[in-house]
Amino acid sequence: MEDNQASTSEPSLSPKPIAVLVIGMAGSGKTTLIQQINSYMHAKRKIGYIINLDPAVTHMPYEANIDIRDTVKYKNVMKEYNLGPNGGILTSCNMFATRFDQVIKLCEKPRDPALQYIIADTPGQIEIFTWSASGAIITELLASSFPTLVVYVVDTPRCTNPQTFMSNMLQACSILYKTKLPMLLAFNKVDVTRHDFAIEWMTDFESYQAALDKDPSYASTLSRSLSLVLDEFYNGLKSVGVSAVTGEGMAEFFEGIEACAEYYEKIYVPEMQQLRKEKEERETARKQREMQKLQKDLIKKAQLADPITTAGACPSSKQLKEAEGVEGGLPTPSSASVSAAIRPLTEEGDEGDEGSCDYEIEDEDIEQGEEEAEGGR
Ligand SMILES: Nc1nc2c(ncn2[C@@H]2O[C@H](COP(=O)(O)OP(=O)(O)OP(=O)(O)O)[C@@H](O)[C@H]2O)c(=O)[nH]1
Secondary structure (H helix, E strand, O other), X not given: OHHHHHHHOOOOOOOOOEEEEXXXXXXXXXXXXXXXXXXXHHHOOOOEEEEEOOOOOOOOOOOOOEEHHHHOOHHHHHHHHOOOHHHHHHHHHHHXXXXXXXXXXXXXXXXXXXOOEEEEEOOOOHHHHHOOHHHHHHHHHHHXXXXXXXXXXXXXXXXXXXXXXXXXXXXXHHHHHHHOOOEXXXXXXXOOOOOHHHHHHXXXXXXXXXXXXXXXXXXXXXXXXXXXXXXXXXXXXXXXXXXXXXXXXXXXHHXXXXXXXXXXXXXXXXXXXXXXXXXXXXXXXXXXXXHHHHHHHHHHXXXXXXXXXXXXXXXXXHHHHHHHHOOOOOOOOOHHHHHHHHHHXXXXXOOOOHHHHHHXXXXXXXXXXXXXXXXXX
């Protein structure tokens, strides 16, 4: 039966590939982890695409299918725009983001066998990706095309200090709120230090407090308070211990990815659709308001232009409302008829006529608003 076929294959929640954004502090092991992911995918015959988004990386232990360095030369960007290293990376990412729709098209291309994963390596300077326009564009393009999640890589040996641990968790938390995507915490380098202490700190508030007791400083008091706040964040978070060097924990890592993709389908997509619907409704209401305002202004304009024939026929606001509401009452002007009505006045040099000026601006505003709405979609 059909079900048998599905049960024997790898878990696949969607025919679309799962996009994984690998984010983490410099030196946390992102690149090494992606190399390990790559070998794991080869070993398990999973089909994946690797995208390198770090224009400044000098050595890559794997071959990326799409590499930002093939499109933008970061050193040339630095020279051309007289920028420092961070400015060069940021500008290169921005340039690449303008072409990212092509990357999406490439990933969407039907293949046999179908693509299962898209793994993206991000620049080591974490804020260049997470707090830049390019990061937002790339994340949104991926998230609106594929089930997408963030893998936040943690340097486990460096987190044994409770305050460093807190800094890392705050960073992860801010990325979660910025991207609003499901997140998998990957405690890397477990071959050096096991991540059990981190799990304990995340699940048992008292044990984290006990670790902080050894440090009576202000920072420790702050960490104590923050750990209370982060409790909710920890609750909804999936985590896994991995070693990018030995390959330990890779099976759990992929299970975590699948679980996050499921969360994306169940929670993220309906939320996104709801937000999109609300945005469309707001936009329709705004257009209607603009049109009504224009209609009123046009009536006033007609009265100003021909006060004799319209004398005594000046409608009150109540009448205007009624006229708009009555079918077969005042016709709704098209933008062409509005322009036809307005242009002769302005062209003939009715300076000082505030009405004509108003119309021009409002007409442009509407067009501009529509363009912006188009762009925002
Ligand atoms: N022992 C051990 N070392 C690791 C592991 N993962 C990465 N490393 C080492 O950590 C160092 C940094 O690793 P990278 O993969 O370059 O880290 P990155 O996050 O890509 O660094 P940036 O490109 O600067 O952001 C390298 O020396 C790696 O060999 C691991 O699981 N275990």
